[in-house]
Amino acid sequence: GAVVSQHPSWVICKSGTSVKIECRSLDFQATTMFWYRQFPKQSLMLMATSNEGSKATYEQGVEKDKFLINHASLTLSTLTVTSAHPEDSSFYICSARGDITHYEQYFGPGTRLTVT
């Protein structure tokens, strides 16, 4: 299957700072990327959908000014958590669907964010 990478795999930041998470499709061009958030022992919660070169579409209840998403190229999307607070601590996972994988959606390994 197609490979999606994320960086970093884990990050600890102080409250009030911003942190950026990168998501890359390694062997295909990702026309659409998705960002999910997952709490312990829970399912995946979609935060936003982004198409290359377009503004992201955020799900209801997700603050677009707090979770900045950029999908500037067909292989890279970034999620920036601005002015992070402890309640933003979570497991963030990106996913990508591309020109070859029209139906299939592949996930990255996730990023564990801890805000102290």
Added chain:
Amino acid sequence: GENVEQHPSTLSVQEGDSAVIKCTYSDSASNYFPWYKQELGKGPQLIIDIRSNVGEKKDQRIAVTLNKTAKHFSLHITETQPEDSAVYFCAARLGGTSYGKLTFGQGTILTVHP
């Protein structure tokens, strides 16, 4: 919007037994149904999927069946092994297009005892 219900929430089997996880969906226009396996601390891994024009699909020990009339689909794992232990998520593609978002079930924690 789409709603996906997944059962059971936990499933415990002995090594070598079969495991079955079932999901129901609400949107009859959904046309794509993937299954993901998620190990602790990792991202979900696509293990098998099925499209609405097919009733069954098999890949070695894993199979998925789809009943469009009843709007439910199931994951079947035969000859289970301890390494099959993980959380399994079903999903359905909303809206019947290839560009809709996936709606996920609540997940099933599968434990395979040696």
